[in-house]
Amino acid sequence: MAMGVRWVQKVSSTRGFARVAPYVLPALDRGVHRLTRGKVLLSARLLPGLVLTSTGARSGLPRRTPLACMPEEGGNSWILMGSNFGRPGHPAWSHNLLARPDAEINWQGEDIAVSAALLRGEERAAVWKAVVEFWPPYAAYQRRVEREIRVFRIVRKRTER
Template sequence: MGRMKLSDTIASAGAWVLENGHRALLAITGGRFPKRMLGMQTLELHTIGRKSGQRRSTMLTAPIYSADQIVVVASKGGHSDHPDWYKNLAANPDVEVTVDGTTTSWTARRASAEEKSRLWPSIVKINPGYEGYQRKTDRDIPVVILTPRGR
């Protein structure tokens, strides 16, 4: 296995701190805080591990959030590799999302290039950090669109 680039190490550490810090705050406050972070809806995404077949949970923020559509960005802080949660939903697009203690079923898919170009200005207006993440990596950061399953 090759050595990880310093920028990837920093991106991985930052993503770990954000997710675990968010999870700790939710545990400490009984799920009451934070409901929004950096102007975005916070949520817990549940995927099925592509290798393990086990349920995996990840704390994320959604720059676009409504009852009919959730948009999340697989940025991993500008890391050169996709986050595991993205790889899992690419393998099995049936996911669940927990918000405010309520879990619902969704279907995930990567936005097409056209959809991403339409959504990206709104995404970076809400969180300009995504633009910096995209500049840090040669990877085309996926924008993921979730739509309600069974409706």
């Protein structure tokens, strides 16, 4: 593993990062993503990322959120972790997906209709193990919070032809 990636993993596991990152990183990602018409997501330079457009659970309005993800084999599903950078509450986007699982992602410049499912039990445990191997700071995030970090699988919807 490259020295730079290890350093980023170490920094992203800190409480200081958790206090600052939720305000800075998504705003930067949204701005750059918009300016490049979906071609560039800054955070994806370190960790695969996508932009989730979910429907607000209460407002019914579209909510765009840049998120790290773990792509699964086959290119039709992704894992999203509701880590909230190791902060106490669940992130708003996870509430939105629980209320309205139909969403859209922008993955590498392509808009894709998806459906989300919250993983539970043995399925969640298996995916969580893979997630922590994929990006170790998630383990530090989980140790800092009492809640169980939500893990979602989002799957590309089939298009009718």
